[in-house]
Amino acid sequence: MELFDTHFHWYGKPEPQTIVDEAESSDVKYMLCSGWDSASSQNAAEFSEKFEGCWFSAGVHPHEASGFDFNFHPFKKLTSYKQCRAVGEVGLDYFYENSDRQTQLQVFEKFTEFALEVNKPLVIHCRDKENRNDTYIETFNVIKDFTKDNGKFGIHCYTGNGYWLEKFLDLGAYIGITGIITFPKAANLRDIINIIPDDKLLLETDSPYLAPKPYRGKTNFPKYLKYIASAVAKEKNNTVEKVAEVTTENAFNFFELNR
Numbered sequence: 001m002e003l004f005d006t007h008f009h010w011y012g013k014p015e016p017q018t019i020v021d022e023a024e025s026s027d028v029k030y031m032l033c034s035g036w037d038s039a040s041s042q043n044a045a046e047f048s049e050k051f052e053g054c055w056f057s058a059g060v061h062p063h064e065a066s067g068f069d070f071n072f073h074p075f076k077k078l079t080s081y082k083q084c085r086a087v088g089e090v091g092l093d094y095f096y097e098n099s100d101r102q103t104q105l106q107v108f109e110k111f112t113e114f115a116l117e118v119n120k121p122l123v124i125h126c127r128d129k130e131n132r133n134d135t136y137i138e139t140f141n142v143i144k145d146f147t148k149d150n151g152k153f154g155i156h157c158y159t160g161n162g163y164w165l166e167k168f169l170d171l172g173a174y175i176g177i178t179g180i181i182t183f184p185k186a187a188n189l190r191d192i193i194n195i196i197p198d199d200k201l202l203l204e205t206d207s208p209y210l211a212p213k214p215y216r217g218k219t220n221f222p223k224y225l226k227y228i229a230s231a232v233a234k235e236k237n238n239t240v241e242k243v244a245e246v247t248t249e250n251a252f253n254f255f256e257l258n259r
């Protein structure tokens with residue numbers, strides 16, 4: 001079985017070699033390290049250049065939007081590297097609202113233009129307060145224009161409802177599922193997971209956050225992806241091997257990688 005962790009973060013510890021070795025012995029053969037600002041995007045590039053089967057994305061998380069200077073240094077350079085397979089994560093977060101909404105939206109829109117310019121898929125973060133849809137409405141409007149220009153995108157760590165899931169799927173979205181699928185309270189996510197067509201489903205740990213059961217509340221690592229794959233397999237009434245095969249194939253398609 002070969003799993004692909006399509007989204008994890010690296011904060012400098014533990015050593016990349018440890019993360020990769022442990023992941024490999026847990027069937028995670030491929031992984032993509034996601035940046036959330038310029039420094040972490042550079043670190044993600046360094047992490048991924050050492051290993052076969054490891055790639056990275058470069059972007060500015062909505063939490064960091066207010067620190068963005070709009071000149072796209074060092075993103076122009078980073079996205080020219082062969083290991084860079086996506087722009088992200090970028091998007092909107094009105095749950096924490098660490099940067100004001102207008103700035104988040106401006107930075108997000110600029111990054112959609114940038115993704116088109118460098119011809120890379122976009123990895124989107126979209127989170128709102130419970131029962132609020134502002135981020136979904138605004139993300140949808142931005143992405144509608146982006147896809148008209150043939151932009152390709154994935155929504156990472158999807159936690160929205162079925163209505164918005166279908167709207168994004170209509171625009172061609174890939175959908176990332178995290179350890180939240182294993183949380184007892186995430187019945188809504190388990191209810192809608194079967195709306196996602198098999199060829200659009202991605203698995204991710206979003207580590208070091210969101211450790212799946214039985215590690216919930218602890219530090220997460222790419223090696224725990226198999227718990228997410230098992231939970232997805234259960235909901236899909238399929239084997240974990242089949243889920244691994246399909247989602248890894250999808251990740252190769254989304255990031256435009258060759259086997």
Ligand SMILES: [Zn+2]
Binds near residue numbers: 007009034
């Ligand atoms: Zn993330």
